[in-house]
Amino acid sequence: MPNTSERTFIIIKPDGVQRNFIGKIVQRFEERGYKLVGMKLVCASKDHWEFHYQDLKESPFFPDLIKYLQSGPVVAMVWEGLDAIRQGRAMLGSNPLYSNPGTIRGDYCTQTGHGSVIHGSDSVDASNREISHWFKQDELVDYELANKCWLYE
Template identity: 60%
Template sequence: MVFISLYICLLCAKTTLQEFGTPVDTCLSANESNEKENDCEMSNTKERTFICIKPDAVQRGLIGNIIERFEQRGYKLVAMKMMKASKSHLEIHYQELQGKPFFKSLVDYMSSGPVVAMVWEGLDVVKQGRQMLGATNPLNSMPGTIRGDFSIQTGRNIVHGSDSLSSAEREIAHWFKPDELCEWNSATATWVYE
């Protein structure tokens, strides 16, 4: 039990807030002011996030492993499609990175093969999903995270996840039409949520 608690604290200690940024602390230390909200606590907000399995993960046969992680956590899949995204579609998706030196190679890489675009639903799924993915640089990702277990380099970090609610809303609308989002009730919901 101590190991599990320590592991959860370690997972929460370092995470990345931007797809190609550097790891930043998201949890407050015990010495910080009690007036600040501790980001390690799960909210009661049911929300949706966009997760995209990148071409390297598709080629390596990791689609099932990534989906399994989200399902085992208790999140509900409400949309999924496999597609080869066009460069123009990806340029819009990554528009916030347009001035970065790696932008062209990122778009080239993401358009080099099929991706699996997904929408997951559940409590605090945007933040928790990012923690499940691990740091953008896989070398900074903890074992047990998707990137920590399956990738080595930032340029081949196997999966994208929305970094905020507003990003999730924008990305979901960009990748999916409203009628592609499947509203359904999971039979296991009462076993996941109080």
């Protein structure tokens, strides 16, 4: 039996919230067969964002990134399923200017930076760190998908 309980962390950034993409993005993950186990709308503090993006702290664009992320609410989510991290990243696309149509960034993004719409974990370690940074354990819900038998062998 394949590991169907891998979890990934996804954020719909302020521009994605403001442009009304929440439902469209959630729908894409649901249609892919992933299970939503945590979701909240939040305005995170500067310190919260600086910790989240600590690996970019030395980048020249870091102050502008943090300012942009604080410009409005974001939707933080945890999705679960087979190969959720790698496949989630594939669904997002990469650089917004070069992402293929059919990916979230390819369909909805206008530029790199303020127009990138979404963030997704890039590894198991990053996912675990990001999930525990944004969610308390009791905010994540474990349940069986009724259609699991149709998704996995």
